[in-house]
Amino acid sequence: MQKIKIIPLVGIEFDDITIALYSSCEDVKNLLGEPYSTRDDSLYYFNNELRFDFDDDGKVEFIEFLGSIDGELQPIIYDVPAFQSKADTLYNILREENRGDIDDSEDGYSYGFLNISVGVYRSSIPKDVEEMIKEADEAGEPMDAGDIEEERRKADYWSTIGIGIKDYYR
Structure with missing residues (x-):
């Protein structure tokens, strides 16, 4: 497995490769080869688990990991695994490192530090x-334990984490 480090306001390190914001x-x-796919002003790598967005000058303004807890890419940020750490744990670390305003307008589904x-996202919350x-029980069609476990996993961990240039989330 590759060692991947997210460095807010700087970029990412992949083993011995560094890709900086504004690259x-x-x-x-040149560093990663041809992309797995492209859409609009974005390049996707590693089976669409890593996305680079570019500004009007063709410079990286946003890097996002999209693989979640089950993905091949498992980045580390502030020395903790971004997708393997519980959502609340990572939120608290990012809040502390942020030391200031957080965009919490999406009620727990995403946060912009x-x-x-740094931004994190998940499709459901606990x-x-x-x-x-409760709705399945009331409808007389209770969910099976495997489905409940899978839904809880989606709610307990972040699905994506991204970093942007300074003031990206403002």
Whole structure:
């Protein structure tokens, strides 16, 4: 497994490769090769688990890991595994490192840590899972234990983590 480190406001380190924010599209391609896919102003690598967004000048303005807990890419940020750490644990670490305003307008589904330009996202929160279980029970179609466990996993861990240039989330 590759060692991947996310360094807010700087970029990412892949084993011995560093891709900095503000790198050119050509720099990314020279370091990682041809992308797995491209969409709009984005390059995707590693089966679409890593995305680079570019500004109007063709410079990296945002890097996002999309593989979640089950992905091949398991980045580390502030010395903790971003996807293997419980959502609340990582939130608390990012909050502490951020030392300031957090965009929490999406009620727990995502957060933007404004001072360190880090964002995290998940498609459901624990409350959603409990409501889903209750609704299934009330409908006379209880969820099986495997489905409940899978839904709880999605709610308990972040699905994506991204870093942007300074003030990206403002």
